[in-house]
Amino acid sequence: MLTRERIVGAAVALVERDGADALSMRAVAGELGVAVMSLYNHVPNKAALLKGMAERVLADLDLPENRHLDWRVRARELIRAFRRVARENPRCTDLIVTHSVEVPFGLKPVERGLEIAHDAGFDGPTSVRLMRAIISYAQGSLLRETEQMRMLDSLPADAAGAFAELDPERFPRVTLLAKELTEHDPETDFEFGLDLFINAIDALPR
């Protein structure tokens, strides 16, 4: 029996295996050993399928309930969980980030975020803003990670060299930091920005 769940699952698996360009209704149907048009009994169109895929991946978010802990570690864990599911499906990441679906990704994480902000002592409107800001950072980070990956392995090999050989008159700091700019440690970068954010929130008046 064909179901929306199976279709979405096959689509995610297919993208993880063959990349996003390989995603087509025909390919998904093939994956399930089914005719193309059968899919349309369960999914209205391709856009809906994409949305379903984003939801599916984000549904794996695990949100441990640990309300007794410090809000800072809870906030960190929430954002990390978001990043984790994205990294577990690396080739779907763009999908997730650009389709983070209504109210960014289901209500549970939103509720959780607001709860944490509340426990941290912030009022409602501020909580909403804080959540939006942090989500922006998380989404942006994921986006940047994948872009940087694409860039780094599209550049010939000696990217740092190319940067270093730029005109030092026009780009003094870029040439100086050529090495740092072409190195990429997504984990550390992500945590660096996350810390920055959490500390900033911590310093906010209530």
Next chain:
Amino acid sequence: MLTRERIVGAAVALVERDGADALSMRAVAGELGVAVMSLYNHVPNKAALLKGMAERVLADLDLPENRHLDWRVRARELIRAFRRVARENPRCTDLIVTHSVEVPFGLKPVERGLEIAHDAGFDGPTSVRLMRAIISYAQGSLLRETEQMRMLDSLPADAAGAFAELDPERFPRVTLLAKELTEHDPETDFEFGLDLFINAIDALPR
């Protein structure tokens, strides 16, 4: 005479006028009163055209040189300039954000960002990290803005009502903050997060 510039320009104009879905090589050619295949004398393929469009839009970044000012206002201005070009081409925003091209968007803004971080007293590696973090936030914000816009005018009208009527047992804070969650003031939200970030950086040890 057909040129890459004219093609890219027509493509951007077309997307701004008719939306991203209307972008096709045929449509661009039509816009220029030219046969489809003529485009390929100047642009190797559609992906390259997209990249060109992102570059084009970002080329409008104005980066006033005001090195005597406080680094905080310079940093803010740089990020705002980024957001401004994106907002000037709202329907291209997704393009820009997801194609922010090698070394995120040309070298000048990168150089400028590193320069500001340097003037703020940070060492090289930290400067790179700071820049990455702030770019992540900016990109994420833009992404979230457009998503939220799409969401808000896809929801029936009374979105706040729908939120408020959720089960208050499971989603106490969401129901409580229904109104705030469905209101959207991108400008204020953006500035809120930007301030947060700048202040966090300011508080960092050197």
Next chain:
DNA sequence: ACGATCAACGTACGATGTACGTACGGTGTC
């Protein structure tokens, strides 16, 4: 004047999303 170069073009092909009509198996009603 003439050959070379190159921008513009037309044709053509394979792939894609999906509208539409059909076949068929299971379920409820008499």
Next chain:
DNA sequence: GACACCGTACGTACATCGTACGTTGATCGT
């Protein structure tokens, strides 16, 4: 048991897409 109904799977068909390939015509250096 007969029959009407409905939902699921399917096949065909079409418009549209990106682009490979071969041709034409104008321009320019000699």
